[in-house]
Amino acid sequence: MFNFAFNSLYEALYMNGHGLYVWSVVILVFISLLGFFIGYTVKIKKIKDKLNEPN
Amino acid sequence: MSIIWGLFFTPEDFVQGNSYRIIYLHVPASFLSQTLYLAMAISSVTYLIWRVKLAAYLIIAIAPIGAMTTFIALISGSIWGIPTWGTWWQWDARITSTLILFIMYLGLISLHNSFSNHEKADKLLSWLVIVGAANIPIIKKSVDWWSTLHQSASITLTDKPSIDPVMLYPLIGSIIGFFGLMICLVLLSSKYQILHREKNKSWVRDYV
C-alpha cells in the first residue's frame, strides 16, 4: 500500500502527461489555502495593532 | 495537516491514468463545500432562534471559506475534466449544482457587505442562508434529472465503496485532512470576525 508509485522525481512530476493537470490543481489549492491563512492572520494583526495604538 | 500531500503513494488508475490523483483534492473540496453550507445553515437557525451573537459571526466567517472551497472544487473538477472527458466544462448535474452553490456563496457575501448595520445584515443573511439551505436539495434533485457524465458518488455510507481500498484509504485520509484545515481556517476567520465586531468592547482590549 505504501509503495512509491513512481521511479523517479521527474516521473512523479510528469505523470505520463497528466502532471500538468495534477500539479496545477495542487498548486492552486495550496495557494488559495495559504492566501486565506495569511490574509486572516494579517487582518487579525491589523486589528490588534489598531487596538493597541491608543493605549 | 499535511497528510494530503503525502498521499501520492498510490498506484495508477487503469482507466484514467495518473490524472485521477486530483481526486485527493477534488472530492474533499466538493464534500467540504456542502458541509460548510450546512454549518452555516445550522448557525443561522441558532442565531435566529436563540439570538446567539457568536453564531452570526460564524456565518459570515464561514461564507468566504465556503466560497473558496467551492471554487477549488469547480476548478479542480474542470482541470480534471480536460484529460479524462476531453472537455473542461459540461452542463451536468453535479457541476451545475456546485456552480449554483458558488453563486449562492457570492450572493451571501455581497448581501452582507452591502449593509453597514451589522445586526441587520446578520439577520437578513441568516434568513437567506436558511431559504438557500431549503433550496439545495431541490437544486440537487432538479439537476439530477439531466443525463450526466459525472460518475456517481464513489463512497456512500450504506453501499460498499466502489473504489479500491488502496485508493480509498488515502481519500478518506485526505478528506479528514482537508476537514481539519478548513476548521483551522474557520477558527481563524471567526477570530477575525469576533475581534472586528467587538473591537469596542472592553474584554477585547484586555485580550489584546
Place this chain on the structure above:
Amino acid sequence: MFELEFLKLRKKTRSWLGPILVFWLIMLAYPLTVEFLQDKLEIGFFSVLWIAILISMMLATEDIFSEDYNDGSLEQTLIKNPSFSFIIVTKIFTYWLLIGLPISILSFVFSLGTSEDLSLSLSIFPLAIISSYIFLNLFVLGNALSLNKGSVLGALVTMPLALPVLIVLGKGLIAIQLDINYQSFIFLLLGSLSIIIVTIPIVVSYVIKAHLE
C-alpha cells in the same frame, strides 16, 4: 385590502406596463437576431421564452417595497396589521394578476405564433402561469432582503433559487414535445408553488421587520 393594493399598482403604470413591454420586446427581438426559417425558429424559442419571463418578473418586483418604504407607509402597515405576511400575499397576488397573467397570455400567443401548434401552446400556458408566480415570489424575497440597497443585489441573491425552476421548465417542455406525460411537471411546479406561497411571505415579513427595527 386587495382593492387597495390593486389600485395602488394600477396607478403606477410604469411598474406594471414596463415588465410586460420588456417581455414583448425580448420576444420580438428573438426572431430578429437569428436568420432561421420558420420551422427552425422553434428550437431556441422556448428557452428565450422562459428567460424572458424570468427577466420581466425580476423587473416587476423592482420597486415593490421601495416606495412604501421611502414614504414610511410600510412601517405603518407593519405596526397596524398583525398579519403582515397576509398583506404580502395579496401584494404578490396583485402583481401577478397585473403582470404575470398578461405575460402568460402573451407567451401563449407568441408560442402559438411561432410553433403554430395549438396543443403545445395550450400546455405552455399553465407552465407560464405557475412559473411566473414562483419567480415573482422569489424575487420579492430578494427585493425584501436588499430593501433600499437597489434591486440588482436582491435579484442576484435570489437568482440561484430560480434556476431549478428553469431546469424543470426545460424538462417539461421536452416532455410536451415528445408527448410523454408533462402533467407530472405541472404538478411538480404546482407543489413547489404551494410551498413557496406559504413560506416566502412569512420570511419576507420577518425580513422587513428586521429592516425596520
